[in-house]
Amino acid sequence: MLTTEDIKGVIEKRGSSKEHLMFILRDLENISGNNQLEIDVLEKVAEITKIPKSTIAGFVGFYTMFKTNPRAPFIIRVCKSGPCHVMGARTIFDAVERNLGIKPGEATPDGLFYLEQCECLGVCSVAPAMMINYDIHGNLTEKKIKQILESYKSQKAIFGEKCGPEVEGKACVIDDDRQTKRLLVMVGKVDPLSIDSYIKNGGYAAIRKAIREYSSDDVINIVKDSGLSGRGGAGFPAGLKWSFMPKGDMQKYVICNADEGEPGTFKDRVLMEENPHLIIEGMLLCGYATGATVGYIYVRGEFRRAIERLQRAIDQARESRMLGKHLSGSTFSFDIFIKEGGGAYVCGEESSLMNSMEGKRGFPRFRPPFPAGAGFMGMPSNVNNVETYASVPMIIEHGATWYKSLGTEKCSGTKLYCLSGKLNRTGLVELPMGTTLRELIDIYGKGIKDGKTFKFAQVGGSAGGVFGEDLLDLPLDIDQTIKAGVTLGSGVVLACDKDTCAVDFLLNIISFFAHESCGQCVPCRVGTSQLHFLAKKFAMRTAVEKDIDSMIEKAQLMKQASLCALGQSPILPITTTLKYFREEFLNHCNTRYSCPECDMTLERFYR
């Protein structure tokens, strides 16, 4: 039990205003000994910070990483999202269960381990994966799990990330010379722990150049000319977005969306771990262009190492006067702070992200106002993805024309594609916008794993669509995927072979949405639950044909009426899966149909 002094100490260190609630609670949970936020402790936090008790209760209830019930010194979180699912996540649960004798939501009798399901950990190239406290372990097998668990029995619980070597950012980049590396060019070369190394490799030249040679409007115009579009999923032109920021000397913010929650995405993590200064420099350029003086990086709470490396980079940048007041002798001042997530995919949605940064439940906001009008703390804010910011320094350095020399007519530059699933080689590749699925699978993925045949690929993550063979040659850029009725999203390519059951796969996607819906608006809150129920009926062989129509109808209503893009998303995976595999769904309507994937144990995973 934590003492009042412990609690006071944490609050004093973190600050007592609501926007620090995530940090306060995380610290308290970490020092609690059994990863628990006791009600008495929360009561004390409310008393000291004057944050209403109900606000704290609502906050703790929203973020899945927090629990008020006792857990254990080691929390084992096994990922069940798409890529891990395809690579056998369910067998991992079984293996952990066999080893420790516990099911999700239970602690071992010795009180050492506690098992939980979790959504994507952002290490999809080494799926299946699990996280023990903040250590991530990938490429799991029954044998490996046994060794890992054994090794923890004699350890003290720590809360930094010391993951296996296979999970390291640079280990997740595919080693292949045919790539067109721009964002990744320094990965593995630059020492992420040293600003000197970054500067030696040409770092911070772009911001110096901008301050020296360009006005803020020049910078916006160059980014506009470059054709850089957002890399977080929606693909909005970055320069245009920057130009929406109002002029004037009110407080403005630059926000970096590093929530990377879309299952199958792990590109932002690699950039943050391997080249944190590149992101800082991109944000500096945005601050210079928009007149913002404060930046925030919102990193998902699971990415301990990324958080630590970014913080170290920020500290070094402050020391080297790359962050702070009057940079490079100019009138431009800029500083960056880190905010953390707490286990909520919806917090990657930009307005939800800002609510979360303010210490609130991650409810998306209605629009207007847009972030540039009223964002973080009601002030003008510009939100971009990690990869988007990381693309800016090279544009300023080499110019818009150079940037446009790669990519397609409407979508310039390179894209980080995240390859996962049943491929002979998985990982991150950087290729010109518009690379086809066939190239990605055959050349960079070295074909479908173990010589099996391709069944489908999910492109763009859970919110993306399923691609059959007819789309193998579609250039994967933002524009052409939309025209084809699908999406590039965050650049996820999850390949599946003939062993993957389409029904089981869709159930997995829908259960993800049901788990991650914020619950604010009616169509999505109730719709995702009902979709989950219907999809489960197919997997359990209790569905009838008209349940297919019911699913489409629900998802259609959600598409039309949901408040944010999360609720508008399920229609795409549903219709694209059904486009190819309606027959398979109908087969599953027969109680006697045998499917090795949809065995009766799945009931346990999809409650």
Add this chain to the structure above:
Amino acid sequence: MQEIKFTINGKDVTGGKGQTILEIALKNGFDIPYLCYHPKISKTGACRMCIVRVNEVMLKTACTEPAMEGMKVITEDEEIIKIRKGILELLLAEGDHNCLYCDANGACELQTLVHRYNIDQVAYEYPKRNREIDYESSEGLKRNENRCILCGRCVKACGEIQLSNVWSFTDRGGHTHLTSGLYEKIGDSSCVKCGACVQLCPTGSLSFQTVLGRGENWELTKESSICIYCGVGCKIDYYKNKEGLLVKTIGHDDGPNRGHLCVKGRFGFDFIQNGKRLSKPLIKRNGVFEEASWDEALDLVASKFIEIKDKYGPDSIAALSSAKCTNEENYLMQKIMRAVIGTNNVDHCARL
């Protein structure tokens, strides 16, 4: 406020810049349905019932969308009806709505819309999640969250009007529900029983302890009056049943209270119809109280005051006045003490 002109269902309307479509539509008599919107709280935009068509193509929630010059708004068409029906069906499937047992029956915004959109009773196969039912812990409020549509009005009523922040949503997705305080019973929370949350609740999820069993909602008649307690002078609608018994109070929007009440105005009305209430003066004779006329009683009091004043001096008399009296009455009280009795011994109970 800068004036803007646009059309709703083809009719010209004017409104102020910054106002939402819904605000202007309601003011001009257009009936756009809504559940989470309420004029007394900030915008929510979550129930999605007020979706309207803007400029022929876009669907927008009227409660959040600022009206723009030249905009063309259609409040209802086939597609919109389908969406609204769909939303209502989702709500009915999510909660447990048997109006027969419900305090809000006949005064429920959800019920009204279900009738308006002609929703069939459907035997939904979807599992329901049991939420909190608590009829006991609070003397003022009853809670049956299985009737809750998670509109958030209560959260904002308590947070933005009463500033007690008792309610919040907790959990998320289909598991979302309300919490009072840190997962406490409402009666154990910091609730001050102002009743604002109940007054704004569109359904029977939150209700007053005083209502059930005292007549159907459609039988109640209301009369507006001023609260008999403190000097704020809140305007209140008193609801009484067929037998003339007061059953509930609703804050009236036109008073200085703008619809809000405190616990006294909200619940402190049962004494009015209590049989023990004094309605005639009583004089104690030989140890027994006997009914008397006002003249008799006042003469007696006056003569006793004169007697005391003569015998012990004016400062042996003091007056304690009441916050329940009007300013004028309190003025008269001090006047009579100073000018007639001749003492400054005047005080006031200040709180009730």
